[in-house]
Amino acid sequence: MSFIETRGNDGIKPKEVEFSYAILNPSASFGGLYIPKELPNLGADFLQNHIDKSYKELAFDILSAFKVDIKDEDLKIALDLYDQFDDKNNPSPVVKVKENLFVNEQYHGPTRAFKDMALQPFGSILSSIAKQRGENYLILAATSGDTGPAALNTFKNKEGIKVACLYPVGGTSDVQRLQMVTEDGKNLKVIGIHGNFDDAQNALKNLLASETFKETLNTKGTKLSAANSVNFGRIIFQIVYHFWSYLELLRENEIKNGEHIYLTVPSGNFGNALGGYYAKKMGLPVEKILITSNANNVLTSWINDGVYDLNNKELVLTKSPAMDILKSSNIERIMYEMFGSERTKELMDELSSKNCFRLSDNEKSKLQMEFSATFSDDAYGLNTIKTYLENGYLMDPHTATCIKAYETLMAKPLKNVIYSTAEWTKFSPSVLNALNSDDVKYKDIDALEVISHKYNVVVPQMVKNVFEAEILHTCEIDIKNLEEEIVKFL
Numbered sequence: 208m209s210f211i212e213t214r215g216n217d218g219i220k221p222k223e224v225e226f227s228y229a230i231l232n233p234s235a236s237f238g239g240l241y242i243p244k245e246l247p248n249l250g251a252d253f254l255q256n257h258i259d260k261s262y263k264e265l266a267f268d269i270l271s272a273f274k275v276d277i278k279d280e281d282l283k284i285a286l287d288l289y290d291q292f293d294d295k296n297n298p299s300p301v302v303k304v305k306e307n308l309f310v311n312e313q314y315h316g317p318t319r320a321f322k323d324m325a326l327q328p329f330g331s332i333l334s335s336i337a338k339q340r341g342e343n344y345l346i347l348a349a350t351s352g353d354t355g356p357a358a359l360n361t362f363k364n365k366e367g368i369k370v371a372c373l374y375p376v377g378g379t380s381d382v383q384r385l386q387m388v389t390e391d392g393k394n395l396k397v398i399g400i401h402g403n404f405d406d407a408q409n410a411l412k413n414l415l416a417s418e419t420f421k422e423t424l425n426t427k428g429t430k431l432s433a434a435n436s437v438n439f440g441r442i443i444f445q446i447v448y449h450f451w452s453y454l455e456l457l458r459e460n461e462i463k464n465g466e467h468i469y470l471t472v473p474s475g476n477f478g479n480a481l482g483g484y485y486a487k488k489m490g491l492p493v494e495k496i497l498i499t500s501n502a503n504n505v506l507t508s509w510i511n512d513g514v515y516d517l518n519n520k521e522l523v524l525t526k527s528p529a530m531d532i533l534k535s536s537n538i539e540r541i542m543y544e545m546f547g548s549e550r551t552k553e554l555m556d557e558l559s560s561k562n563c564f565r566l567s568d569n570e571k572s573k574l575q576m577e578f579s580a581t582f583s584d585d586a587y588g589l590n591t592i593k594t595y596l597e598n599g600y601l602m603d604p605h606t607a608t609c610i611k612a613y614e615t616l617m618a619k620p621l622k623n624v625i626y627s628t629a630e631w632t633k634f635s636p637s638v639l640n641a642l643n644s645d646d647v648k649y650k651d652i653d654a655l656e657v658i659s660h661k662y663n664v665v666v667p668q669m670v671k672n673v674f675e676a677e678i679l680h681t682c683e684i685d686i687k688n689l690e691e692e693i694v695k696f697l
């Protein structure tokens with residue numbers, strides 16, 4: 208199946224490309240992104256046929272339906288990485304919390320956040336293509352805290368691959384930072400930047416689109432790609448677990464095949480939500496996708512008012528830092544599906560020149576047919592963590608934002624699967640603030656100890672390990688020195 212471009216073609220880049228091309232060269236014409244030219248149809252029969260299949264088989268069949276140009280054996284090797292999750296038969300378990308509320312726990316992988324769901328197999332596939340072609344790649348990753356550890360973990364010591372990972376100094380939790388700065392592997396460079404996540408992601412996008420940077424890399428025999436969800440190689444794996452959610456409910460006899468459910472996604476770059484949207488378009492019976500944000504609620508106004516306005520908006524640091532984003536990469540893939548490439552280019556051009564765009568009423572209603580949105584501030588989120596733990600379910604601050612959608616956005620009494628994108632252990636100081644109703648600045652290592660004792664919950668060994676490990680990366684720089692720093696590393 209071929210891939211085309213969200214903003215149309217510039218006459219220089221190829222008009223249609225294969226999957227491998229799209230993941231090796233994620234930046235398309237006019238700064239756009241690659242999207243599938245058409246989507247496979249995987250409706251009721253597909254679901255019926257997959258009730259007894261494993262997660263890996265489901266993933267294999269969905270990727271095959273996209274006709275990706277990856278050898279079956281390489282795809283299988285990539286999917287075998289799910290074997291290192293807590294339960295190899297169920298890497299992303301769906302837990303019932305109450306009558307119509309279910310949680311898909313996406314954090315059972317090696318770095319304890321949902322980024323592993325896609326980055327583990329993505330890293331394997333990208334490395335195997337690079338090896339087959341005998342090419343060397345520099346992979347850029349900008350992170351608000353979870354993409355970084357997951358990308359470093361999947362690419363470490365991979366032949367032909369180097370990774371430069373940018374994180375905002377002070378913008379991540381201790382566990383997240385330690386996961387990155389203690390990761391060994393000669394092919395990894397971790398760079399703290401003075402700025403926030405949007406600054407890091409903008410720097411990444413500028414480098415990706417820069418011809419002079421590509422030429423510099425060329426002289427070193429290196430090509431450039433990215434591990435962020437601008438890369439369709441991540442998105443394709445994020446379609447799978449939405450199907451899995453539905454199959455889990457079918458297996459538990461919670462629904463009948465064809466019955467609609469809600470999916471609730473805590474959103475930042477909109478990759479997780481985009482995966483749900485594609486699943487719906489491919490035939491998964493989804494009533495609507497409910498989008499939650501934190502105080503950085505640009506996505507809420509995009510969906511509710513049809514306005515994406517960054518003027519006079521400052522990024523605020525919240526208790527759910529992985530969602531502290533104003534410029535959300537994947538909304539343009541949604542707009543492409545709904546409004547076409549010409550209009551998408553127009554809207555994205557407006558966003559870069561005026562920092563703002565406005566959808567027509569008609570476009571807004573199209574968007575609202577598929578999505579509803581709300582946001583949860585920290586006070587609401589922390590209170591949610593406390594109340595749910597009193598009833599026996601422990602969740603992290605990102606997951607907690609979903610409860611706002613569960614409580615306010617469901618127009619019908621259907622089952623709702625909310626996505627738990629991180630384990631509480633990555634954000635233990637905030638969780639302890641919630642439980643104690645205070646705002647003491649706890650250290651991660653202390654908060655982990657207190658919570659695990661008081662509530663009898665396990666801290667996984669890989670989280671404990673980061674506190675013992677040697678710090679290997681100490682580089683912190685201003686963004687203006689980024690290019691130079693990366694070239695030095697190469």
Ligand SMILES: *Cc1c(COP(=O)(O)O)cnc(C)c1O
Pocket residue numbers: 320321322352353354436473474475476477478479480529530605628629
């Ligand atoms: C990345 C991340 C999100 C946001 O996901 P997007 O796909 O970027 O919308 C939410 N929660 C956590 C914990 C994350 O790491």
